[in-house]
Amino acid sequence: MITRRNFLTNTALTGSAIVLAPISAAFATGKSNPDRKSTYKVEPKMKTRKLGNLEVSELGLGCMNMAGNYNPPADHQQSIKTIRTAFENGVRFFDTxxxxxxxxxESLVGEALQPFRNQVKIATKFGFAIDGTIALDSRPERIKKVxxxxxxxxxxxxxxxxxxxRVDPNVPIEDVAGTIKDLIQQGKVLHFGLSEASPRTIRHANAVQSVSAVQSEYSMWTRNVxxxxxxKTCEELGIGFVPWSPLGSGFLTGKYDTTTYFDKETDFRAGFPRYSKEFLPMNMPLIEWLKGYAATKNATPSQVALAWLLAKSPSIVPIPGTRTxxxxxxxxxxxxxxxxxxxVQDIDTMLSKFPIFGERMGEAHMSSIDYTL
Incomplete structure (x- = not known):
């Protein structure tokens, strides 16, 4: 079980494709200007969606697992290649x-995207103390530093x-939003987002600085939002929604079963109740149905799970994460x-027949979720 003490010490918290010529890494290090036009030419184009006023590709790439979390960190060059392959295939939205x-x-993403920085949108996050615990720290002075x-x-x-x-209960969200507003005025940040925030927090933050996107876990087996x-709050306020873990931490890929081993030292899922020996067998009927449904669509379970989210709302932009x-x-x-x-209605009807057993994350992870309504 992941403990509070080693939660952040171990690692972090949390169709055919047209592949172009290899991207050269021989680009000079330097800062980017959002108005500067890049000479790098790329096809194909993916459809775009809006997160508030931020235009992004309709599918993004979550880069978290390249640094670890669900297995040891991936090979550096493999990760660079995966990120650049995503770009070559139309992805313009990258999350770290x-x-x-x-x-x-962050260093990995920065290196991988540097050759075409001005053609992509990069999302990153602040808010953890990063001191070996799960402590939160969104004090204005810390935000300005990090x-x-x-x-x-x-x-x-x-x-x-x-x-x-994550929402810091010790810092008023108005102070956080005000700090981001200052950074936006300085040009260091272009858009403001919240992760795992409650409707009340979203409204209070948006009253100070417009929120472009809210990110929370959302998938066929995690439908809390x-x-x-x-x-509903995001739709009302014109805020985009970014589902993280849209494939259920890998469960909805159909590649795991009751014999799959999750290493307690390197894999957060070893501490997730849904993946426990008790509950995983009880959750398997969902994936067995999904495999059958995907076959009727000549697709894979992953593709159906992502297409389902895309069909839910034009303001939803999933960010599946992968290492390969x-x-x-x-x-x-x-x-x-x-x-x-x-x-979508047929899928929702079927999903209602498969109750999900076990909490979506471990106790340490869940302790930092903003439940305030």
Whole structure:
């Protein structure tokens, strides 16, 4: 079981594709200007969506697991290649955080995206103390400090979307939003986001500085935001929604079963109740149904799970995470699977027949979720 003491010490918190010529890494290190036009030419284009006023590709890439969390950290060059393959195949939205690694994931993303920085949108996050505990720290002075550090690691002079990673109960959200507003006025941040925030927090933050996106876990086996008012609040306020873990930490890929081993030292899922020996067998009927449904659509379970989210709302932008190019290209195939509203209704009806057993994360993880309504 992941303990509070080693929670952040171990690592971080949390279709065919047209592949172009290899991207050269021989680009000079330096800052980026959002108005400067890049000479790097790339196809194909993916459809775009809006997170508030921020335009992004309809599928993003979550880069967290490249630094670890669900297995040891991935090979550095493999991760660079995966990120650049995503770009070559139309992805323009990349998600990271200072706590992933910690710090190493931002550096990886910065290196991988530097050749075409001005053609992509980078989201990163602040809010953890990163002191070996799960302590939160969103004091204005700390935000002003860590944003500079993130900018350096990302090799840029602006962050497209800056999330508060978790709501800090010791710092009024108005103070956090006010600090981000200052950073936006300075040009260091372009858009403000919140992660795992309640409707009340979202409203209070948005009253001070417009919130472009809210990020929370959302998938076929984690649908809390449909019931707790978060999706409704985002829709009302014109805020985009970014589902993290849209494939259920890998469960919805259909690649795991009751014999799968999750290492307690390197894999957070070893401490997730849903993956326990008690509950995982009880949750398998969902994936068995999903495999069968996917076959009827000539798709994979992952593609159906992502297409379902895309069909839920034009303001939803999933960010599936993967370490390999094969899984990446499989995920990107979801953009070619168009589900009708009847399809979505049929899927929802079937999902209601499969109760989910066990909490979505371990106790340490869940302790930092903002439940205030």
């Amino acid at each position: 955080a200072e706590v992933y690694g910690p710090y190493t994931d 944003v500079e550090e993130s900018l350096k690691r990302l090799r840029t002079d602006y962050i497209d979307l800056y999330y508060q990673h 449909e019931l707790n008012g978060v999706l 190019q094969d899984h990446l290209l499989e995920d990107l195939g979801a953009q070619n699977l168009v589900l009708t509203q009847k399809d």
